[in-house]
Each structure stands twice: as structure tokens, then as C-alpha cells.
Amino acid sequence: MKADFPFDVVAFDLDGTLADTAPDLTGALNHALGVLGRRPVPAEDVRHMVGHGARALLQKGLAATGEMTEALVEQGFPIFIDHYLAHIADGTTIFPGLNASLDALAARGVRLAVCTNKAEGLARELIDALGWADRFHALIGGDTLPVRKPDPAPLFEAIARAGGGRGAYVGDSITDTDTGRNAGIPTVAVTFGFSDRPHDQLGASALIDHFDELIPTLERLGRG
Numbered sequence: 001m002k003a004d005f006p007f008d009v010v011a012f013d014l015d016g017t018l019a020d021t022a023p024d025l026t027g028a029l030n031h032a033l034g035v036l037g038r039r040p041v042p043a044e045d046v047r048h049m050v051g052h053g054a055r056a057l058l059q060k061g062l063a064a065t066g067e068m069t070e071a072l073v074e075q076g077f078p079i080f081i082d083h084y085l086a087h088i089a090d091g092t093t094i095f096p097g098l099n100a101s102l103d104a105l106a107a108r109g110v111r112l113a114v115c116t117n118k119a120e121g122l123a124r125e126l127i128d129a130l131g132w133a134d135r136f137h138a139l140i141g142g143d144t145l146p147v148r149k150p151d152p153a154p155l156f157e158a159i160a161r162a163g164g165g166r167g168a169y170v171g172d173s174i175t176d177t178d179t180g181r182n183a184g185i186p187t188v189a190v191t192f193g194f195s196d197r198p199h200d201q202l203g204a205s206a207l208i209d210h211f212d213e214l215i216p217t218l219e220r221l222g223r224g
Helices: 022-035 043-047 054-065 070-086 098-107 120-129 153-161 174-183 211-223
Strands: 009-012 111-115 138-140 167-171 187-190 206-208
Touching: 009 153, 022 043, 022 054, 022 070, 043 054, 054 070, 070 120, 098 111, 098 211, 111 153, 120 138, 138 153, 153 167, 153 174, 167 174, 167 211, 174 187, 187 211, 206 211
Parallel strands: 009 111, 009 167, 111 138, 167 187, 187 206
Antiparallel strands: none
């Protein structure tokens, strides 16, 4: 544990937590749906579908626009992935105050990790595209281990690969807060992400409205 900070590792979800990826996910989903003869899904609806990986997003998009079958998922999934890889950071933006908070955590000797249900390869592509190739000490994706969030194993692995010690988690959805609770790890939820329910129903250890609040919130949780 750092002498001046209560956590050795802070892990983050990716979509809706580190970056607003909804524009590019919406573009890929609607491209795949269009090829399959479906209507587009509004971007605001897509924000409530994210959190369980690309295949689950396509399944939800199909269900929202008609019949969802595994045959359609198998047909549409490579179309989705190819489009997304080609446009992975066209409209994606980093949330305000994030980089300053990451800098401040690093200055305190805290190691940073990513724990996401996005496929590891896609997550690495996005992190590289956003200029974070050297920012994080560990990355666990939805296909890195045999299980994915809300199973706590990916979060434990992310913290271990980042060097171990006392960890905290930052996310935006019930998947993330369930993961943190299952791991017994303090979890901060951002209120500007992709949650499918009111934020006060997430059961997070704490809520923040801006990344400027992250470090004081973690310090308070660490003291608790």
C-alpha cells in the first residue's frame, strides 16, 4: 500500500468509464444491422446496451429491431467487428478530467489497469488509438480468461498483473458494481457512463459526476 494513498492499483472499466465509445459502437452496430436489413438503433439506446461485449451488443440490437437468432448473430458479428476496427476511435472521446486524474494517480505511485468485457484485442486497439499504449500496467478483456465480469476473476487478475496489493475499481454499470462487490473491492461508479438503470440503484461504494472527484473519493473510501 502506498504511504500517501490507500490503494496500490486502481482498475477501470473501458466503455462508458474511460471513454465515450457510444458513437463508434453505434456506427458499427447500425452498419451490421443495415447489412442484415434492419433499421438503425438510436445512439442513446445503444448506451444502455453496452457492457457485456460486442456479441451481446449485436444480440440486443437485433432484438430491438426484430427477431434475434444465433444465425443472424453469426452472420452479423464479423460485419460488426470489421467496421468497428476500421472506425474504432473516429467519434470516441475521453471523458473530461480523466487524463489529469490518471496523471495524479501515477504521480502517487498508483498502478493503473483496465478490466473490461470488451474483447482484449479490441480493447488494445482502442487504448492504442487513444494514446494510452503506455498508460496502463495491465489489461484484462472479456475473452482474456474463461470467465468475464461480473465474475470477480478478471478484476482480481487485472490487479495481480498490475503488481498486486490493495485495489479499487471504477466503472459505470451494474456489471461493474456487481464485479466489485463480488470481489470485495471498493467500486466507484461514474454517473456519465452507459448504465441501464438509475445510478443510485447500482450499489456502488461511491458515485462521482466528474473525474475531478475521483482521487478525493478514493481517499475517503480508503480511509473507510
